[in-house]
Amino acid sequence: MTMFRACFVAAALLCATAHAGGVTVSLRTEAELSQPRFTLADIATLNCEQASDCKTLAGLYLGSAPRIETAERLSQPQLARLIRRLEPRLTKQIIWSGANEVTLTIATQTLPAAKLVDTARAALVTAYGEAGMSAASQYPETDIKLPAGTVSLHARTPDFPARERMSVAVSVSINNRFYRVIAVPMQLTVLAPVLVAERDLAAGSRFSCEQVQLHTTNVARHTGLATQAICDRPWRMRKPIAAGDMVTTAAIEPIPDVEQGAAVSLVADFGGIRLESGATALADGRIGEAIQVRPALSTTAIKARVVGSGQLQAIGK
Structure with a gap:
């Protein structure tokens, strides 16, 4: 009898030891998630003999929330395998209860499309100015469904010339996470003064803003139109333009530092002796470029580097 009682006490102690620190995980039937990633505490109720065990298990990240308007299911065996991999120390102490599987969805909110359009329009104002600019939305939706949380919008400011039809990229962040x-898509109108030739302008001729009139037009409908901004420096015609046509940036070019056929100053060094003479440029050239020139009183062309406006340094034949 004494031996039987001793065995009974030993078994009771063993059982108590086995359940010491036990954890009960009661799985919910459904869970609506409010964050991009979810933890065990988001989908189950935990009951632990040791508070530290519940704290550890509750904070385990088990995966990513499903996409909007989709649902995912996780079963008890799947969750048990996840926990065994993430926290093997507590695996044997877990007692499962509740639902056999949980259905996961993500909490959503509705963002009026008008807020998206206003953000895009503000970026266009930053890029092209408010005066003379109007932008009509062509966005087809009225509302946008997003995950729950604090929404922030940021539009990428266009860094290219205005076009009549263009799209503005708007970044959406939820709780400061992209x-x-x-x-x-926007339809754009940008009214601005452009340059219109008063007379025919020949290729190679000098160009100045005294040769044009200002006409206001929708520059978003055209590409590469020249504006008053070019009037602060000298240009020449790269292509001919007929009277009444708008001047484009492709039709003009900056006057080079040395023009073909121009008289230039040529410097040559021979063993410490510096010689300077006149020459004729046989090609256009900008500072740093090498071109062919013909020295005065010579019929042979040599190569020289442009070092300044109308100035070249001889570098050989």
């Missing part, structure tokens, strides 16, 4: 980029 979520997605939405392209917002």
Whole structure:
């Protein structure tokens, strides 16, 4: 009898030891997630004999939330395998209860498309100015479904000439975490004065703003139109333009430091002796470029480097 009682006490102690620090995980039937990643505490109720065990298990990140308007299911065996990999120390102490599987969805909110359009329009104002600019939205949606959380919008300011139809990229962040980029199509009007030739302008001739009139037009409908901004420096015609046509940036070019056929100053060094003479440029050249020139009183061309406006340094034949 005494031996039987001793065995009973030993078994009771063993059982108590086995359940010491036990953890009960009660799985929910459904869980609506509010964060991009979810933990065990988001999908189950925990009951632990040791508070530290519950704290450890509750904070285990088990995966990413499903996409909007989709649902995912996780079963008890799947969760048990995840926990065994993430926290093997507590695996044997877990007692499962509740649902056999949990259905996961993500909490959503609705963002009016008008806020997206306003953000895109503000970026266009920054890029092209408010005066003379108007932008009509062509975005097809009225509302956008997003995950729950604090929404912030940031539009990429265009860094290219205005076009009549263009899209503005708007970045959407939820709780300061990037979520997605939405392209917002816009129809743009930018009224600005452009240069219109008063007379025929021949290729190779000098160009100045005294040869044009200002006409206001929608520059978003055209590409490469010249504006008053070019009037502060000298240009020459790269291509001919007929009277009444708009001047484009492709039709003009900056006057080079040395022009073909121009008289230039040529410097040559021979063993410490510096000689300077006149020459004729046989090609256009800009500072740093090497071109052919013909020295005065010579019929032979030599190579020289442009070092300044109308100035060249001889470098050989």
